[in-house]
Amino acid sequence: MKTYVWTLPTRIFHTLLVVFVLVAYITAEWDDFLSLHVAFGSALGVLILYRVVWGVIGPKYSKFSDFNLNATALKEYLFSVFNPKKEYIGHNPAAGYTMVAIIIVLLLLTITGFLTYGIQENRGIFAFLHSSFFKDMELFEEIHEFLGAALWVLIGAHVIGVLLDRLLHAKQETLKSIVNGYKNIEGESTKLSFLQIIISIVGIGLSIFVLVYALSVKDNMITAGYHQPIDYKKENALFVNECASCHILYPPSLLPKESWKIMMANLQEHFGDDASLEPEDTQNILKYLLDNSAEYSTSEASVNILNSLQNKDTIAITQTPFWKKRHKNIDDKYFKSKNIKSKANCKACHSDVEKGLIEDNNIKIPSMES
Secondary structure, X not given: OOEEOOOHHHHHHHHHHHHHHHHHHHHOXXXXXXXXXXXXXXXXXXXXXXXXXXXXXXXXXXXXXXXXXXXXXXXXXXXXXXXXXXOOOOOOHHHHHHHHHHHHHHHHHHHHHHHHHHHHHOEOXXXXXXXXXXXXXXXXXXXXXXXXXXXXXXXXXXXXXXXXXXXXXXXXXXXXXXXXXXXXXXXXXXXXXXXXXXXXXXXXXXHHHHHHHHHHOOOOOOOOEOOOOOOHHHHOHHHHHHHOOOOOOOOHHHOOHHHHHHHHHOHHHEOOXXXXXXXHXXXXXXXXXXXXXXXXXXOHHHHHHHHHHOOOOXXXXXXXXXXXXXXXXXXXXXXXXXXXXXXXXXXXXXXXHHHOOOOHHHEOOXXXXX
């Protein structure tokens, strides 16, 4: 006898959950795909909120009240897994605990993801926290990554449970039920009420809408950035005229005060060239550099460069530990290519660097031509 256990909305939720988690995980590995990661993470967050609502007012077997979360029941199930004393139409105790844990971790993962994006990148709905918590950006990122690792542990446990059930209770067709909704077991079939149909359409539809909105609408509230370009010429024309006459204009925020002091004190030996200036011009530019150094910036690059230096007297941005770590996987041949020519040519990939913007979303790597 077959029993209808998983309704269509529950199965659609499960499919979307798998897709969203996989894409969010894959896109997290590359900064170029950060907006894509956030878009799928946002849709995932909405999907999980829908599942929480579904767990309260959804159909039988999908409700949290139908989960057997009794510790004694869990113990009995685990100790009798190879010789089961009871059949479970919906979730068995172990699966119930795992599903609740996955939902909680995904909720926290979404929240910390938004916080990390807002504080670290100054983007999205929590960007207003950027100026207050930017010094703690790594803490939020570490929490987010820890929850991501915890999620994969739970997913692994869930997959093992499904495979074990497939091995030990093949006749119940639990794995197949994720596709067609039916288990080969005697019990009460579930059905949807009109209200549940409406809720499922709204919940799942909203999740898909958020994804499409985040991917297609420019400067949307989910991924919009709030770093403003800087008109350095307007702020200090002398700085631009003198420094940008020989190389690209490096934002003052990319080095700390001490580095600028050392550099401006040795302009006669400025990376192999004599860049000496009149004393008053030197002091003018130095004051501007010190007033706008990494110590006063909230940008991710500035904070990371400052933290990586740890009071070292480094005057070349490309020699800072953070820059080296960030570019360690790029072959030196690439920097010598026709379109880049030098490690110091930040503008080749960071098109807005001369406006003080060094954001992951703006990285455009040119083609390699020797």
